[in-house]
Amino acid sequence: MADLRINGVTKRFGTLTANDNVSLSVAGGEVVALLGENGAGKTTLMNILFGHYVADEGSVEIDGKTLPPGSTDAAIKAGVGMVHQHFTLAENLSVLDNIMLGTESLFSLTSKVGAARKKLQHLAKEYNLEVHPDALVGSLSVGERQRVEILKVLYRGARILILDEPTAVLTPAETEQLFVNLKNMVASGMSIIFISHKLHEILAISDRVTVLRHGAVVGEVATKDADRALLAEMMVGRKVSRPKAEIISAGEPIVELEKISIKGDKGMPMLLNEVSLTIRQNEIVAIAGVAGNGQRELAALLSGMQKPDGGSLLVEGKPVTKNNPNRFLQMGFGRIPEDRHHTGTVGEMNVWENLISEKLRQSPLWRYGRIIDFDACRKKAAELIEQFDIRCNGMETETRLLSGGNMQKLILARTLTADPKFILANQPVRGLDEGAIAFVHEQLLNARASGVGILLISEDLDEIFSIADQVAVIYHGRLSPLLNVRETDIGTIGAMMGGHMKEVA
């Protein structure tokens, strides 16, 4: 049995208080859910518990003993195991290498690979988590990688398991399997902290729920006394309703994909396999699917970042021959990229410079086509900042200092005010809080109402069902036929995400 207590933890980053006097306890054989919006401080709290961060105040106790702050090693030795939201595996190392890392003294001259393999196989059998010990992690599916993550933690004898948004990358079927495994572990006396913002999962797996909002604990309830509505209100603090799509009839086709293919690396399967799709004016077409099934390539294609290896792309009926981002911008493509930091903005440049980055050479921002008109740029930027309510310390602020929501607003401002005919929205609300989500959805729906055709790539079925008109599922680079969102349901799409396409094919 393992007892964990977090006592009054406070953590500040500059002026932001990420955790404000947070306390939490878990007993052996118990699943405690930690619920909160993106940015509520869940991950920060777990990183303190696991020794990645040092708390400014407060402490962590396991079985009555205080953990030394800032030591991951001590946390692991005390029996804490963490399964991170983003997998912490190296792709070109084997499963066994990944798991053994850190389990032996660094200065030992030999490595007991044989014994480790036996122990791993034993564990895998006991908890029903089969993987091949010598497979390279790079060759495993997402579900298998998560099994490796869990095995890694079990291998080190964890008794307190922290799972940070573990279902984000899983299909519904894989999620169910995970829950079965977790229940086995709890039955054998382990304790689990389950972090999520998905209410139905929390209701399905936990015994107790602790709710975090703006870094502070706002309530604790036993799961049996809770329901969706109650948890939602506790989490958000007020009633926020996401905007819903009104029914409008779609117009002319804007973007058509005809049997588009993109090859994988040598010896690897196709990343996109003869994908055909039509997006019309006044409609939002959603692509559902578990991450890594070809969404990235589809997005790269429609951003102009990648050429197809086969098939053709038509814009307003005309084939596109030049694939580069600049050409796509000229054709009226607006793009909201998946990664705001790496693709969407240049962090070291100012807010205003990022706001005009897609308008290079356009008057009146540029004189003679080559010289920046600072006054015109600043005026334009000020307008956009005001219109989209981008909160920043002035337009000269470096963009990297903006919060995720404000960075996304910056990208939206840049994209939507360029009068696009078509918008690619790739995971547009990932990592945002409810207020920001509602804002982004509203903007997309407004664009749709004004005649824009939108392709929404999302892993979040709630998002798809609240704003999309049509949906197709992508699986292993193949795309299902389009379904009308109003004539299907989450269960059907969920099953298709796991590869069960037969019923519609």
Next chain:
Amino acid sequence: MQLEPRENISISRVILAPLTAILAAFVICSALILWTGESVFEAYGHLFKGAFGSRFAISETLNRATPLIFTGLAAAVAFRAKFWNIGAEGQLYFGALAATVLGAGVITMPSILMIPFLFLAGAIAGGLALLGPVFLKTTLKVDEVVTTLLLNFVILLFVNYLLEGPLKDPMSMGWPQAAAIIDEGVLPALLPRTRLHIGFVVALSAAVMIWALMRYTIWGYEIRAVGANANAARFAGISINRTVMLVAMLSGGLAGMAGITETAGTKGYLTLDLSPGFGYSGIAVAMLANLHPLGVIVSAIFLAGIYVGSDSMSRAVNIPTYISDVMVALCVLSVLVSLLFVKYRVRWK
């Protein structure tokens, strides 16, 4: 220890931090002076007097600074785009070759045309010297650090061959040196009875032009964006390859012009010891200036002062001249660290 980004970057810190760092470098360096048994104050006094203590000293320092401004700009422009051109030394010699081939009598024009012509030729030659590496980088993703570095050695050997063979001046009495630049091509002196020539003014105007280019034009915008985040720049519609190519031609061209100021200005003819590592020192100049084109002027004069001053210091007191390179290296490293603390604050935990 943890580093946290600062929300506000104050101007006073931007200026004070490198000054403090340079002071620290001098303090560290005084340990080496103590080892030589000389007095630290006396040594630094000689250094300062040798660099800035007289009309002659100042003219020598500015003369030395001239090629350093060019090579410093070459590095600053390239590094801003994260294009690691470490081959300014070779590009400088290519520029000097152009001056020798075209300026030693093949073409004759009045000075007013001849001098700009030589600078242009030097810039083109310097750019050409970078063409191979930039082509390999944009098409095959071959790392430019290694190619530009290794080409320095190749180019120097090539120049060596030319000076012992085809370009050897028959009047040089056996020395491996090329024919002198014709009078029309020689850069006129700025101050009478000194070696300071018009090249210094050209260097200053080059710095101003590069500064304006980086700040006010679309090219500068694109160069900065590509350097800070190439992926996002490409996503926003900027052609990476075209930008890298532009940067390379600018960088190589600037380094090539340093070859012109040395052959047509300071020396008058091409020799194998034309540059005591101006190309490499240019990197130090650019780093000290935090890659700012106008800062390059200041840091080039500063480094030139150290080099010129330490020559006269080692004549006056018994300290090996190599101390100047040590001093420069220490300044670069400490300024590098200090600039980090302008952007970040440290939290001890």
Next chain:
Amino acid sequence: MDWLELFISAGFWAAMLRIAAPLIFGTIGELVCERAGVLNLGIEGIMTMGAMTGWMWVFQGGSLWGGVMFAAFVGAMFGLLHAIFVVHLGLSQHVSGIGITLLASSLSYFVFRMILPDSTTPPKITPFQPINIPGLSDLPFFGEAFFSHTPLTYLALAIIPVAIYCIYRTPVGRAVRMAGENPVALEAQGIDVLHIRTGAVMVGSALMAIGGAYLTISAFDAFFFGMINGRGWICIALVIFASWKPGRALFGALLFAGLDAFQVRAQQLAGGAIPYQFFLMLPYLLSIGAMIVISKSMRYPKALLVPFRRGDRI
């Protein structure tokens, strides 16, 4: 025919090993750094430092092996400096590396001049002598070519299997590879990324310094200015050519050294028909050529050049 005789002369093969040895030390040193995610452009300066300190130790009356150890220690200290800048402070690896090269080489020359102020002809020491391996060294051809070398040459060859074993078969090697691939994963397993990277850079730099010392206390008997002459940069090219694999690094170094040894002899054979400068260019051009050949199939460590800050987004 003259050209063929070249390849069957034992002297040629012996020269190849002599040329390869310092490159092996340098390449493996750089490889260890880069496998942990840190580019070390300080290599040229650290090799100069190693050449000077190793030689100076012996010149001051120390033992030859003492010189090797001292060079390695000083090299490790410069590695530590680089690690503080790029691992702990997260500065640009390119910029810091160039700074280290600047500092280490100028400091070497300064110190050399301080200790020996007026020597015009460089003073000499008694370097490592060849050791004949009993039995094998009497073999015709092979004996002279491969079994009559200095201990430091044998050490260079021995370092390859040791490096392979350490990198692929020990816990610390696994941690180093992980630090260069996915440092976050390493951190999640309770190992301090900064310590691993610092350690790797120090060990790598020590090896580079030994490579420099090889030149002054095994291949030659004196230290002179500009003696590294781009060997460090060639090592960096060789690491890329080797695709970050120690075994291929050995192959690359030998291939390179073979061509270099050939170049020296071909120069004599050509007898002035081709200017000697073109032969001297060959090693540098070959290194560039090797990088072009490998460019298509290159797979570099994913976290190379990426600084890791504790408490970054996980």
